[in-house]
Amino acid sequence: MECLKEVIVSPVSATYWGIPGYVIFWVLFAVAFGLFAQRFYLLYRLMRLGKQENRFDRISERIKAMLVEVVPQWCTLKTVTRKDLAGLAHALLFWSFSLFFISYIIFIGLAGGFGLSPLIERTPFETVYFSILDIAALLVTLILIVAAIRRYVIRPPRLEPTAEAGIILVMVFSLMALHVIGVGFDHASRGVHTSWPPLGAALAGFLNQTGLSQTTLEATSRGVWWLHYLVILSFMVYIPHSKHLHILASLVNAFFKPLGQKVVLEPIPLEALEAPEGEATFGASKILDFTWKDLLDLYACAECGRCHIHCPAQLTGKTLSPREVIHHLKEHLLETGPKLLAPQAEPSSESQVDMPAKTMIGDVVTEEEIWACTTCGACQEVCPVNIEHIRKIIDLRRNLVLSQSKMPESAQVMLRNMQQRGHPWAGVQSMRLRGDWTSGLELKILAEGDNAHTLFWVGCTGALVERNVNATLSMTRVLKAAGVEFGVLGESETCCGDPARRAGYEFQFQMMAEQNIEIFKGFNIKEILTACPHCYNTIKHEYPKYGGDFKVVHYTELIADLIRQGKLKLPNELNSRLTYHDPCYLGRYNSVYHEPRRILQAIPNAKLEEMERSRDTGFCCGGGGGLMWIEEQPGTTKISQMRIEDVLKTGVETVVTACPYCLQMFEDAIEHKGVKESLKARDLVEIVDEAMKSS
Ligand code: SF4
Numbered sequence: 001m002e003c004l005k006e007v008i009v010s011p012v013s014a015t016y017w018g019i020p021g022y023v024i025f026w027v028l029f030a031v032a033f034g035l036f037a038q039r040f041y042l043l044y045r046l047m048r049l050g051k052q053e054n055r056f057d058r059i060s061e062r063i064k065a066m067l068v069e070v071v072p073q074w075c076t077l078k079t080v081t082r083k084d085l086a087g088l089a090h091a092l093l094f095w096s097f098s099l100f101f102i103s104y105i106i107f108i109g110l111a112g113g114f115g116l117s118p119l120i121e122r123t124p125f126e127t128v129y130f131s132i133l134d135i136a137a138l139l140v141t142l143i144l145i146v147a148a149i150r151r152y153v154i155r156p157p158r159l160e161p162t163a164e165a166g167i168i169l170v171m172v173f174s175l176m177a178l179h180v181i182g183v184g185f186d187h188a189s190r191g192v193h194t195s196w197p198p199l200g201a202a203l204a205g206f207l208n209q210t211g212l213s214q215t216t217l218e219a220t221s222r223g224v225w226w227l228h229y230l231v232i233l234s235f236m237v238y239i240p241h242s243k244h245l246h247i248l249a250s251l252v253n254a255f256f257k258p259l260g261q262k263v264v265l266e267p268i269p270l271e272a273l274e275a276p277e278g279e280a281t282f283g284a285s286k287i288l289d290f291t292w293k294d295l296l297d298l299y300a301c302a303e304c305g306r307c308h309i310h311c312p313a314q315l316t317g318k319t320l321s322p323r324e325v326i327h328h329l330k331e332h333l334l335e336t337g338p339k340l341l342a343p344q345a346e347p348s349s350e351s352q353v354d355m356p357a358k359t360m361i362g363d364v365v366t367e368e369e370i371w372a373c374t375t376c377g378a379c380q381e382v383c384p385v386n387i388e389h390i391r392k393i394i395d396l397r398r399n400l401v402l403s404q405s406k407m408p409e410s411a412q413v414m415l416r417n418m419q420q421r422g423h424p425w426a427g428v429q430s431m432r433l434r435g436d437w438t439s440g441l442e443l444k445i446l447a448e449g450d451n452a453h454t455l456f457w458v459g460c461t462g463a464l465v466e467r468n469v470n471a472t473l474s475m476t477r478v479l480k481a482a483g484v485e486f487g488v489l490g491e492s493e494t495c496c497g498d499p500a501r502r503a504g505y506e507f508q509f510q511m512m513a514e515q516n517i518e519i520f521k522g523f524n525i526k527e528i529l530t531a532c533p534h535c536y537n538t539i540k541h542e543y544p545k546y547g548g549d550f551k552v553v554h555y556t557e558l559i560a561d562l563i564r565q566g567k568l569k570l571p572n573e574l575n576s577r578l579t580y581h582d583p584c585y586l587g588r589y590n591s592v593y594h595e596p597r598r599i600l601q602a603i604p605n606a607k608l609e610e611m612e613r614s615r616d617t618g619f620c621c622g623g624g625g626g627l628m629w630i631e632e633q634p635g636t637t638k639i640s641q642m643r644i645e646d647v648l649k650t651g652v653e654t655v656v657t658a659c660p661y662c663l664q665m666f667e668d669a670i671e672h673k674g675v676k677e678s679l680k681a682r683d684l685v686e687i688v689d690e691a692m693k694s695s
């Protein structure tokens, strides 16, 4: 490599039309930064219009979680599959672009803007750094070409071929090209003959052979430098106006994401019920009824469409698309928000300003969309930027149910049952103790004055629906065989409140939660064992906000542990090929993936075949979010039937699950598909019961 000794004049050291380059540099920067900051401040103020929510707890944990997710790009790498490598491409883009971003600070900001060129430029550091950038530029260009072909030629359903995406692709490509061209002209104009950085040096070699004059080479070199700088500044201005706002917002969103619990629902204080009529709004009917974190989510959306292609409602032909919900809410915020910030407007009183023509529920998000969500969590699981879709949908439901008394008829029946009977099903409470329940099992039904360390919380479906009662009986036999001591509540057990909460009937949920907690405390209960993942999730994560802090265990966790400790023997061969369906509230909500599989592996000759969509990419049964009791949109495929198609592809004889809702939905779908003879749906505990019995 030839060593360079000449004194270099940076492009900003020159004078243009009598104006020093430095002045032009800083004026352009000030204008661009001013535009960026102005837009950014507007977005910040709009976000601040949202309701209060505390996400400033556990700061060090949040910083760590953010860094662990963003720096290694786990947020996008987690979405990589054999069929979809876009997450890997995004990670490479992120790392490459980070290198370029650092180079802009060093070689343009410090070198050009602060006159440090002689210290930084033409040094071995620059040569090494620019050589790395050459490789990055090549990589980024290849990724951009593939991205453009995918978006505009192949057009997969998750990507929209928008003009905005095209502008960004062109801008990023320009930055890469200008970097290489800039180095090429710089070397050629100074007569440098080197091999590094490879692309720039090759271009310089070519330019040297073209016979271009020194003046032309120098002028072009400066021109390219300024053009490069202008594109960088334009990019900075454009970002907060485009979907690429997510580059900044997703970082912040990673900091404020929920820690531990995946779906955080904010309670509505019961006192709100006492507000004079018309003064209290429940849930979200206007954009400002969401919290600031919900509004931040809207900025963070990259419109990648992953949620769209994983949503069971969307895949079965419903109108709901989580991507569109987020996108439309963002557009609505940007349209209505500035009017609310106008000086004459009271932020808390939307009625005092010109109301936008659109209503949020109806025009922006339709009621059909709102009621199509099963709250399965697939959208949140795949979202690379931590958007919380579900609580927004539940807030919209809360408004429909609590403020507008609007809900599908089937939901009304379920909610009425919960109010009047204490559970969502037909039948009265006393049916919880019918026949089989008490005979021969010697259950300890807790009565006044009793104490119990462990409560087996049966759940409404397990106690009242005939098919599920079989699984409950299996459960009690297994617990007794393993010597687990437990009590049950019998008639005193009501619903945990999950269906009411997911359907938006928040007050009913809160009343049930408080009543149940009181009962648990009355019997001095320390540990609650559940058969239903919905009860498990609700009691484990949502009761603590109401003073109910208990150890909550799903039966799959307990049985896996009993097998490991040798307290439960499973000697019987099963001789069956089966597949395991991950219930959303057990898998995605609580990451209980291994225990059910460990149990199946412990059963002799149980041959487990995994479905393509399993574990965190498992597909919903269609019964969550209250949809067990709510009719799916007419003219669409039932989600449970689509899931049974997945099961049939494996060619197994049995689909096993660990949730009473899933079991119900599958029984129904198997019947509907007419495959009853060849396919059975069973609860995992029934299989354990069978494997445990002495032959
Ligand atoms: S929770 Fe499930 S059904 Fe609801 S929007 Fe997300 S993916 Fe769709």
Ligand code: SF4
Pocket (backbone or CB within 6 Å): 300, 301, 302, 303, 304, 305, 306, 307, 308, 322, 323, 326, 379, 382, 383, 384, 385, 386, 387
């Ligand atoms: S919400 Fe998340 S997954 Fe859905 S389009 Fe936006 S960034 Fe992608």
